Amino acid sequence: MIGKASGIFFLCLLKHAVSVPMNDFFMLGTGTFFTLGDAEESDCVQGSIVSEYCGDLFDTICVARDGALQLFDGLFGTGPPMGVPHSAGALEDVGPPMVAPYWCDSSNGVVTYGAISMGDAGADVQLRKADDCVRKGFPLKAPAFQSASLFIATWTNVRPPGGGQTNTFQSVIATNAAEDETYVINQYLDNGINWGQCNGINAQAGVTSATGSLGPPSSNTAGIVNVEMGSNVGEPGKYVYCVHDQDKEEPVTCTRNGIQYEVNEEVVTNCAERCTCQASGMFTCVPQRCPPINGPTCTASGDPHYVSWDGRRFDFQRDCEHVMAQSCGSNDFVISAIMIIVEEVFHVLEV
Incomplete structure (x- = not known):
């Protein structure tokens, strides 16, 4: 027996803001790069890149397993520092300039780092990618910025002390040929941030500045675990900071479903919540009910x-x-x- 069944089908397609995919991460390619061993907490690389940071030049970058970079003018003492302990306090209290994509005590995972410069095999693609990030984030201040060297550090599948879920994120320091313009790109893998505390302390993110620190408002709060959903340049999961001249920051926009909104602009989603774009580049949302029909x-x-x-x-x-x-x-x-x-x-x- 053949019967016919019928029905009405409604198709609803929902678009959501996607953070940074893995193929948008920067790659070191065939250049010289390093990997922190399981027993290593930090390592320093000297002379591979010279960056201006808050008016001073630095030629040494130290990489910590705990999701941070520090810049120094030459190595000191008898060897590299052991990394800044997360209990040191706020970013601005740690001394030398610090870049923190996700600063929290970490274990396991893979930390790779190194520098690429103009002339290195395959470097041009990565340099132009950095240029695109900076120009989009600072269209008035850096419309023609051109990277000459990049320091790239990637933390892959790092876990909190004692084990647990994993985080994957990256930090890139881009400097021009004259070594007088430096930008930091911190980015977070889509669905790649899964824990936000270590030893009961919230992770921190951002960069130190001449007057304190710059970073997402969720830094050092329980909301840091959602850092991949925010941005200060209109692209979820991506934060770009100017560290050579921090007095002239660009206007911030917020992004939702590929659409950019100005600060204080509101958007209503599915009649369920009303969201307002904040100066941090992230939305704050409050629930609401649809008006009666x-x-x-x-x-x-x-x-x-x-x-x-x-x-x-x-x-x-x-x-x-x-x-x-x-x-x-x-x-x-x-x-x-x-x-x-x-x-x-x-x-x-x-x-």
């Missing part, structure tokens, strides 16, 4: 039954697509009900 309605249901805007009832037993509502003069906004008749085969068992 006082006007006419149009419905589609069952097998199949329609009630039009003027209250008339229709039944239509065929494959069809019924436009319920549509924007005037364009197809930018359309709500449709699709009727599909499906043939099904029923096997009848004779006894």
